[in-house]
Amino acid sequence: MIAAGARLWQQGWCPATSSNFSQRLGPDSCAVTVSGRDKGNLQPEDIMQVDLAGQALDGKKPSAETLLHTQLYRHDPEIGAVLHTHSMNATLVSTVAPSIVELSGLELLKAFAGNSSHQVTLRIPVFNNTQDIAALANDVETWMQQHGTGHAYLIRGHGLYTWGRDLPETLRHLEALEFLLEYYWHARPDTTEVVI
Numbered sequence: 001m002i003a004a005g006a007r008l009w010q011q012g013w014c015p016a017t018s019s020n021f022s023q024r025l026g027p028d029s030c031a032v033t034v035s036g037r038d039k040g041n042l043q044p045e046d047i048m049q050v051d052l053a054g055q056a057l058d059g060k061k062p063s064a065e066t067l068l069h070t071q072l073y074r075h076d077p078e079i080g081a082v083l084h085t086h087s088m089n090a091t092l093v094s095t096v097a098p099s100i101v102e103l104s105g106l107e108l109l110k111a112f113a114g115n116s117s118h119q120v121t122l123r124i125p126v127f128n129n130t131q132d133i134a135a136l137a138n139d140v141e142t143w144m145q146q147h148g149t150g151h152a153y154l155i156r157g158h159g160l161y162t163w164g165r166d167l168p169e170t171l172r173h174l175e176a177l178e179f180l181l182e183y184y185w186h187a188r189p190d191t192t193e194v195v196i
């Protein structure tokens, strides 16, 4: 997670202490970044343990968005890592997109686990931003129960969440998403107005 933070910060995807990262530790807990830390220069003490209710197990202050990470680990036991970033492309797309961003026919869609052809559609739901992270986590869970887990979601005017079986797979998903969101921004098939 420390190396991942340096790599993602270098790309400009984690400005100004934004973003948070986590990795599953077992069936009932995960490691998550401490709130407010510089994600480009994480130290071992900037990573802590929480249970899947989001409660700190070591007295530190977990990411303000911990419940969005633990929702994913509770939802799917196969999820082993979660990355949340604040890139310009994700933020731009999140403000102009309809409620679901759809991407089809692009070779890079094969970067997502389970895809062996470009002839697939990646659906990325867009949730409205809120400071009520528990409510947002509930909205995400409800959406996933109705539509499936998928690979990612956007939060309007905020950023991107993605996940995978482990950290390398999640980094691959994130890099593919960044490419695809930049493509979407330039193509902007559904743009009508900015929505924040």
Ligand SMILES: CSCCC(=O)C(=O)COP(=O)(O)O
Binding pocket: 016, 017, 018, 019, 020, 033, 034, 035, 036, 037, 062, 063, 064, 065, 084
């Ligand atoms: C300065 S960014 C605002 C908070 C945020 O969106 C974020 O991703 C970082 O929050 P954390 O508590 O995980 O540091």
Ligand SMILES: [Zn+2]
Binding pocket: 018, 019, 020, 065, 084, 086, 158, 159
């Ligand atoms: Zn954030």
